[in-house]
Amino acid sequence: ALKLFTTLFGLFGAAASFFLMQESDFMFITIIFALFVGLFGPNLVLSKLVSDRRDKIKAAVPDGLDLLVVCTESGLGFNAALRRIADELVVSHPDFAFELDTVCAKIQAGVEMPVAFKELVDRTGVEELTGLVSMLAHASKVGGSIAQTLRDYTEDYRDKRNQEAEEVAAKIPTKMLFPMVLFIWPCFF
Missing domain, CATH: 1.10.287 (Helix Hairpins)
Incomplete structure (x- = not known):
């Protein structure tokens, strides 16, 4: 309209x-x-x-993963941990909390967990969650510890974010070269 x-x-x-x-x-x-x-x-x-929404959700993923690790290691089930995280993140990251709440509602309605997370990735466009979906699906099929899987994924995700930040920082001198040549170099003359 x-x-x-x-x-x-x-x-x-x-x-x-x-x-x-x-x-x-x-x-x-x-x-x-x-x-x-x-x-x-x-x-x-x-x-x-x-x-903007994708960037907000992408920025909220590390906090959500850390809370998910803490909740699952403290003994909460995965669905209860997701619900708790959605409730906790409403104040700081409302967009991500809404998406997690939607995932929880779909899981309670009978949708399988990997399918609900795949739909989350499709809805939000945050491709970083694809690895989490595949790791959780594999852990649930094999019967491994979800808490340990989440801890490993969180460490990998944190390393990946640090590498992206270092890559952006490494590009800054090249980007600053042209303004310096245009604006500072003529002042010397």
């Missing part, structure tokens, strides 16, 4: 600029801008909102 409204608004803006700016040199640019905003504006806003 919002996209239809903005498309109609863009068409109205283009028509208004056509009739009101007949003598102006900027009429054609104004028409194209109004149509662009009307047709593609909602897509750009939606993709930005999706990207």
Whole structure:
């Protein structure tokens, strides 16, 4: 409905600029801008909102994994631990808490745990959880300790995040080279 409204608004803006700016040199640019905003504006806003939500959920995963390790090692079952984590993360990470709550509801409704987590990955787009899904599925099939599996995955995930941060930090000097050449080097002369 919002996209239809903005498309109609863009068409109205283009028509208004056509009739009101007949003598102006900027009429054609104004028409194209109004149509662009009307047709593609909602897509750009939606993709930005999706990207922000994905980043928030991705930032919440380490906290959730640490809490999951603590809860499973303290004796809670996996489903009860997920429910507890969803309740605890509502304040600090509401998006991730909502997604975990959805997973808990699906598991209680009879959906298998790996399927519920696969749907979580599909919904959120956070591909880092794919490894967790496969490890939990394997641990439940083999009958291994879920707490130890979670601890190992949490350590691997933490190492992976550190490597990504180091990679970003290693790219910074190269990115700073061009502004320094453009703005600082001419000042020496």
